[in-house]
Amino acid sequence: MSDTATTGREEALAGLTGENLFKDPYPIYAALRRQAPVHQFPETGEWLVTRWADCRTVGANPAVFGPSDHPASPEARVFGTPNILSMDGADHACLRQGLDMSLQPNVVSTYIEDLARPIVRDYVGQLLAKGAADLTAALFEPISVRVVASILGMREVSNATLTRWFHALNAGMQRPEDDGMTLAQLNAARSEIDAVLRPAVERVTAAPDRSLLSHMVHGGMPDGAVRSYEQIIPTIRVFLLGGLQEPGHGAANAMLGVLQNPDARAALIREPESLALRAYDEGLRWIAPIGLTPRLSRKEFELDGVTIPARAPVAVVLASANRDEAFYEEPDAFRLDRKRRQHASFGYAPHFCSGHALGRAIGRISIEEAFKSLPNLRLDEASAPETRGWRFRGVTRLPAVWDA
Amino acid sequence: MPNITVVMTNGQRRQVQAAARGSLMQALRDAAIDDLLAVCGGQRSCATCHVHFDSVEWELLPEMSDEENDLLDGSSHRTSTSRLSCQIPFDDRLAGAVVAIAPLD
Ligand code: HEM
Numbered sequence: 001m002s003d004t005a006t007t008g009r010e011e012a013l014a015g016l017t018g019e020n021l022f023k024d025p026y027p028i029y030a031a032l033r034r035q036a037p038v039h040q041f042p043e044t045g046e047w048l049v050t051r052w053a054d055c056r057t058v059g060a061n062p063a064v065f066g067p068s069d070h071p072a073s074p075e076a077r078v079f080g081t082p083n084i085l086s087m088d089g090a091d092h093a094c095l096r097q098g099l100d101m102s103l104q105p106n107v108v109s110t111y112i113e114d115l116a117r118p119i120v121r122d123y124v125g126q127l128l129a130k131g132a133a134d135l136t137a138a139l140f141e142p143i144s145v146r147v148v149a150s151i152l153g154m155r156e157v158s159n160a161t162l163t164r165w166f167h168a169l170n171a172g173m174q175r176p177e178d179d180g181m182t183l184a185q186l187n188a189a190r191s192e193i194d195a196v197l198r199p200a201v202e203r204v205t206a207a208p209d210r211s212l213l214s215h216m217v218h219g220g221m222p223d224g225a226v227r228s229y230e231q232i233i234p235t236i237r238v239f240l241l242g243g244l245q246e247p248g249h250g251a252a253n254a255m256l257g258v259l260q261n262p263d264a265r266a267a268l269i270r271e272p273e274s275l276a277l278r279a280y281d282e283g284l285r286w287i288a289p290i291g292l293t294p295r296l297s298r299k300e301f302e303l304d305g306v307t308i309p310a311r312a313p314v315a316v317v318l319a320s321a322n323r324d325e326a327f328y329e330e331p332d333a334f335r336l337d338r339k340r341r342q343h344a345s346f347g348y349a350p351h352f353c354s355g356h357a358l359g360r361a362i363g364r365i366s367i368e369e370a371f372k373s374l375p376n377l378r379l380d381e382a383s384a385p386e387t388r389g390w391r392f393r394g395v396t397r398l399p400a401v402w403d404a
Numbered sequence: 405m406p407n408i409t410v411v412m413t414n415g416q417r418r419q420v421q422a423a424a425r426g427s428l429m430q431a432l433r434d435a436a437i438d439d440l441l442a443v444c445g446g447q448r449s450c451a452t453c454h455v456h457f458d459s460v461e462w463e464l465l466p467e468m469s470d471e472e473n474d475l476l477d478g479s480s481h482r483t484s485t486s487r488l489s490c491q492i493p494f495d496d497r498l499a500g501a502v503v504a505i506a507p508l509d
Contacts, residue, residue, distance in 0.1 A: 056508075060441045060452075105447055105471075327509075340478040341509070342443075342450045349445030356449055 009035040021390035029320035038306040046315040052324035059348030068294035083234035098219020102212040105357035131404030144248030247359040249394030254283020257334030272371035280363035285343035291319040318344040374402040406499035429490035446490040454506035464497040
């Protein structure tokens with residue numbers, strides 16, 4: 001980590017480019033927190049809010065900072081609107097009630113062991129004899145995709161297909177609108193998704209069950225009323241992009257933190273069961289898989305002496321809040337022995353992540369089983385891990401070895 | 405539905421009555437007590453709906469889960485009367501209670 005204590009405001013802002021953020025946003029965020037905690041980023045026009053307390057002020061204040069629902073935004077283009085992230089007020093609360101019926105902590109705990117543990121054991125088992133693997137691609141991503149796809153009622157769809165859909169949605173999010181190739185792939189993926197999900201939604205519309213899809217159709221609605229396929233497909237696309245991928249990135253981020261840190265690694269080898277969740281939570285804090293969450297100001301608002309105008313896009317930089325030295329000791333270090341404190345990686349009510357309990361359970365079981373079954377698990381010294389991104393950030397390559 | 409007294413972080417007092425069934429957290433949010441952030445929206449996943457019960461029949465409240473206990477441990481404002489208000493149903497057991505919003509960490 002570079003020493004930014006002496007960096008002046010000018011210098012802090014000179015480093016602020018999309019390219020630098022993509023490589024390693026943390027030194028830039030540290031400089032922004034100190035020198036320009038509320039700052040409009042010229043490349044995107046967004047107001048970056050980087051301090052812990054300010055992120056909370058903006059994120060958890062829906063009366064002033066509403067959801068970002070601009071029809072030309074990448075989210076609107078890829079997901080379609082209205083979706084759960086773009087919705088507001090009573091409509092949001094009503095659909096959210098449906099999602100929560102499958103995803104609230106006390107519900108997740110009734111099914112997660114039976115669902116996730118066998119999937120995790122299966123993937124770990126397949127690796128065991130190999131002695132080496134990229135844990136992101138061979139373990140954490142496929143586990144996350146399989147578990148969340150099952151919950152979405154897409155058990156029969158292969159990982160290859162789900163991953164292809166995910167990449168098409170992701171590319172649509174990152175690339176400019178006039179890229180014909182990306183758009184064609186995006187539309188192809190959307191039709192394939194429709195072909196699988198439309199019949200599934202028709203089934204649960206006629207015969208409600210306890211699945212997430214069924215709760216999306218019926219949950220929170222007055223007796224007899226249902227949501228149509230068109231009303232829920234934008235939200236299903238949110239799940240396909242965020243839900244499938246993020247728990248896996250969280251696990252990879254946490255695993256890197258543990259494996260780089262000899263004390264933490266020794267502790268996990270000793271006590272995988274009791275420490276896996278703590279490691280996962282600290283990993284989420286250390287590298288937030290979703291680096292920022294967007295809001296739109298409804299009116300002018302003053303923060304740290306800066307006036308954010310009305311109708312301005314504001315980026316609540318969760319990744320930076322999580323490293324604020326005013327809130328955490330040694331924020332850049334991955335530490336298992338931290339006193340438990342909240343982190344910002346799941347955002348803020350009313351949009352606080354619906355999948356947080358599920359994501360944490362998937363992460364806990366993945367890390368626990370990896371340490372239980374892969375003896376002497378350690379980083380592969382011959383091959384460096386790779387971490388990148390700022391809007392979404394993850395350990396995209398995590399080469400590891402163990403005693404086979 | 406009972407009437408309770410809420411002490412805000414600035415010391416001001418307010419009477420609150422619940423409009424609908426739900427948790428104490430929900431009643432406080434519905435009463436527009438913005439001091440109480442409740443960033444996870446009542447899912448027992450943060451500690452920003454932390455309150456102190458200054459007066460209540462303590463043993464009438466539902467027992468504290470390990471998870472709630474653990475979350476409260478993360479707060480520097482924890483006292484022997486701390487609870488997460490999302491874990492407390494707003495019902496007659498709260499009649500006459502005085503509830504102080506804990507400062508944010
Ligand atoms: C552990 C990894 C995950 C992380 C880090 C994460 C992070 C986030 C963040 C930052 C938000 C936006 C919050 C805001 O704007 O304030 C969000 C929203 C959401 N997440 Fe997650 N998420 C994860 C896993 C999941 C999973 C597994 C699912 C579903 C199965 C999911 C479903 C959703 C939904 C539906 C929303 C929208 C909630 C709303 O607008 O009310 N997430 N998530």
